[in-house]
Amino acid sequence: MAAITPGGIAFLDADNALFRAFRHQRTARSGFDQPWIWIEDLDGDRNREFVGAGRPAFVLDHNADPIWGIPGGCEQFFLGDFTQDRGLQILCRNGNRVEIHSHDGQRIFVWEGRGYRLGQCWIDDFSSNRKLDLACESGSNHLFFDFRFDGPEEREGGAPDTMARGAANLTRTAALARGDRPLDLGGRQVTLAADGGELRITAADDGAVLARHTFGGEQLHSAAVVDLGHGPRLYIGDDRHHVHVFGADGEHLASVNVDPAGLRRDARVQVRRASANRIEDASRETVEGIFAGALDRFTQCYASRMGEDQTTRVGSMVAQLTIDGGGRVTEVQRRHSDLRSAELDGCIERELRSLRFSSATEGTGIASITLDFDFVDRR
Known part of the structure; x- marks a missing residue:
């Protein structure tokens, strides 16, 4: 259950307890007449995502898991189909910089104009090609973006009229x-x-x-x-x-x-799977114990990152460690991570390098680990 509040958005579980909450500030120019929080199916999977405009800008999935975010937010934020791919994308404008991102945060388009000073922007299908375009004031003229080219076209006169794209998420x-x-x-x-x-x-x-x-x-x-x-x-x-x-x-x-202010975000990191080969003691109990002994340090990596960015993702990481004859970790290979944070991945890898195992039996040994990352909010 999602509750949109003046301070952000919060989620309750089936037992009526607060599950997660995200702080959110509406900026003065967040899409003008458009909503500041959308509830839309962005990628066509029949599950609706929660999209926040303003500061920060973010996308959450239907389980309230963060997908991606822009911590500094957007001066203007628009949601719509700008690329004709049957989905919805996010357009973020800050100053003279215009970016379009896919629902999962991949940057599709970026333009930063030097020598221009963008004023108010609008979206509509100005070119009548069944996708949205962008028009922005620039002095006495306006810049027109149809997102098929690298840069905008400058046209004389003010921007054309547009129909505001509305969304009714709440019953007043x-x-x-x-x-x-x-x-x-x-x-x-x-x-x-x-x-x-x-x-x-x-x-x-x-x-x-x-x-x-x-x-x-x-x-x-x-x-x-x-x-x-x-x-x-x-x-x-x-x-x-x-x-x-x-x-x-x-x-x-x-x-x-459900006020997001004053909440404590509890990071949770768990070992889902661990194994080792070609070391003196490769028993499951011993190997899992070594990784479990570092859980507090892994959790601190995760908590530190969430303190900087509240839309840090939940997900998993799979890594393979190379172990030398002295039981030291000489190499960490990240085989998979859907956390999408170089800082968090790097912190976890440094902690993995600090682990000590029993000696390798055939020159080098191998250990593998799958870690799961999750969080809840508590008052």
Whole structure:
């Protein structure tokens, strides 16, 4: 369950506990009339991703796992099909620099104009070729990008009119309170109202009050009915960064503080698989014990990186170590890593080089390790 708050986006698990939260600041020019958080299927796999504009800019998958991010954010941020590949891409503009990234962070296009000063930018299918283009103010003229060439075309006059691309991700409680947009809660239509710090859930047919709850805020922010495996539940967000959870019968189940500020991110690194060959003691118990003894150091590498970039990925790393006659690691070969962080990969490799094994029996020995990286947020 995702909850979009003024301070970012948070995720609750099926037990109504906070799972993860991501800080997010809307910049003054984040796509202008466009949303600052999208919920879209970017790559056509029928799972929706969470896309944040502003600072930082990021993409999270449907499990709230970070895919990639831009820690410094974007002055202007647009989401759409700029390349005609049947997916959606991210356009980020900072100053005179324009970049387009795929859903997984691969850079498709980059342009940095010297001698230009870009003003407000718009997107639309200006060239009528079934993909989005970009037009930006530049003095009394505008620059036009159709992303088929290395640079833009300068045209006289202001940028053409455009239709803003909208997305409705939340149901506004203002409409619910008026009774013109009821919610289906387990087969019963209900409306919401807030007055004097009290939340009321009312049956739409006869006006019966199903539940009252003091929520401590002044306004309701959003509401949705979601079934996470325990039957339909009503999730209501208020203006104090809390989500209130109610069962189908109106019973209050939980109130969760989803403000990303003040959270502690707990890094978790585990050994999934470990083995060794051609060393004196290659038993599974001994080899796994050597790697397990370094887990605290691996975890510190991961935690340090997350402190610099909250969109550091979860994932795995597979490495092969070469061991000499004295049990020292002489080489680390990274066979796989989907962490996509050179700093994190380098830190883990340095810790792997510091390990000591039993002596190699045939000149050199080999050890292999698969590490899994994950995290949760706690208050």
